[in-house]
Amino acid sequence: MNQTLNQEDSKNTLRKIEDDLIRPLRNHKGFELWILFLLLMFIIGGYAYIIQLKDGLGVTGLRDYVSWGLYISNFVFFVAASLIGMLISSVLGLLKIKWITPISRIAEMIALAFAMWAGLVIIIDMGRPDRFPYVLLHARLQSPILWDVTVVTTYVAISTLLLVLPLIPDASILKRRMTDAPKWQQFIYTMVSSGWIASPEQYAIIRKSMRILAILIVPVALAIHTVTSWLFASTLRPGWDTTIFGPYFVTGAFVAGVAAVIIGMYFFRVNYRLANYITDFHFNRMGQLLVLVSLVYFYFNINEFLVPAYKMKTMDVHHLHGLFAGKHAVMFWSVQLFGLIIPLILLIFRPFRKPLPIMVISIFVIIGAWLKRYLIVVPAQEHTFLPIQNVPENFMVYQPTAVEIMLTLLPIAGVLLIITIIAKLFPVIPIWEIAHEKGVDESILK
């Protein structure tokens, strides 16, 4: 791995890597159809948003008691999924774990796409989106919302840099190779390559910057999800009024994020034919990582549910009963079993960490992760300290409407669109880092 190849071998190896990783950028089979599908989801979601703007948030199933629903669940999920960038490129990277090289960009793409859309999901939930600037113009330091806005924007900024910096050498390579691409695309490569000439100084700068960013992003990433958990934990409501929400959310986020990256890895391995780069070994490792984070998350679940269930405080009883045996029981136990416990047990066995089985398991995990956010957000609002009376039936039971569901799908399509665009413009695996690992002479990486 670390032996340096001679000039001739270097050139050939680099040529091979370039060909493998650039080929998918030219192959547009099915691409238009996929973009069309995403645009269709945008149109449907946009239509739903117009209805909501015109008639008010009343077009959703939300009412005065359950006043946060699908949109906020979606927001929490998005913030959760975006945390994976920090775990993979930063924590594992700083620990000098080598196998993350071919998947770090996939993780960063997922992280950035989710983080960017998280901010927009919040606007969808606002009663007066026209007043969004007030959040900064009339900002109050006491409100966790201001903290959230601050850390999410910081996280988006750092994640963007963490994605773009390693793109610089690759963009330079693309500039050389993609001479047949449209003008605008070549312009992007020229811009991103930022005058890369592969000099030792440039390598030093880029490595040092990435290292600084990798360190900076750790507290910011922890902050975004901890602060997001405080949107709930800072209230007095049973089910939200708990001290472990910060770490509970963060560990849950790692589960969701690892699953998302595994699905992404599988997709690119198959569609971009990258089986030589994203190998069974990588899936095996990610499977082990998923077991580890799932175990930690399982531990927090035990604390979160068993401790109050042991005490049975009056207010907690209603909440827990709803989850364990009441109207949310089917969803609750499905999420715990199919989204956490069974995947955790299966992934202990090596055959299940092969690409296909682990991808299927990850889909279960990620659906479970989304529903888990719903179970955190919604049921706690149904159990108020004082009874809910003298209001229509739909105030007591939250039932998402069609408009709401359509509008929930819009940001999901948005995330997929961002990932699609990045993965169509740039190689999903960093060419220069792979080449470096194979011992290619660094000075020709331009």
Added chain:
Amino acid sequence: MEENNNSRRDFLKKLGIVVGVGAVATAGAVYVGYDYEKKKNPAGKMVKVLTADGKLMEVPEEDLIQAEMEAETQLTALTNRGREGIAGKSWVMVIDLSKCRNARMCMAACQGAHQLRPEQHHINVLRMQDTEKTAPYFMPKPCYHCDNPPCVKVCPVDATFKRQDGIVLIDNERCIGCRFCIAGCPYSARIFQWFEPRDVEKYADKEYDIELNVPQKKGTISKCLFSADRCREGELPYCVSACPNGVYYFGDMNEDVVVNGTTKEAMRFSELIRKNAGYTVHEELGTKPRVYYLPPKNRLFDYVPENPEQGEQNDTHHG
């Protein structure tokens, strides 16, 4: 390196001279201008004026200009006044549960005054039953105008705030509709305008009065305001004066006086809650409510549910 240092020192020296000369020149110009202004008005004719907050001030006669009164200023004036509150007051409400027989005149009066639909409550009369064996009772529930308000804490834009007289108000010109305050309030006191408010056309031309929160606006929060507009006029809140059963007392904690809305009888607040074992709801949450309850004892009437099934519902305990 040496040369470099020299040139830097040189530069700093020059910079110092330029800044120094500039400063002297500016100071001179300011003084000349000041002197000229002073000489212009040798007699020093001064005029006494009253500022908006009641201070007597003096200004040179020629500086006086006509103050303009625009519609914009009217709104700002109402909002500023409403945000400040009434100096020296500390509003408090006492609700005597032994007298409430669910007449709901309070709810109707409130909904009429605040442009609310039938399902929107600033004040809501709840059927309560604390445990299976204890007797049910009716409990009117306004906003408790907490002294440690969880809703105000979480508001990101200062759209809901605590005034000096204890009232927690809402500025629906400021509210962004995030509904964090709804999540924050443990008493479910807050409502949201999910659609266009009731009779929106009828109120379209009205100036927004923050103390009445009318006209209501789509996409913003509303809740009980302790009828801040009535307080300003020295009147009792809408719900308090509408009650036919003498349930409500309202008054000023600083004066230690509360007045019964039905009988207009004035009482010592401290004595009323001491003698009748007054309490606040869920005081263990640390919210410090401003609404006190007198326990539902010695009722001279039976608990009559609105319809028989409702009486059987378990939701009288908790939601």
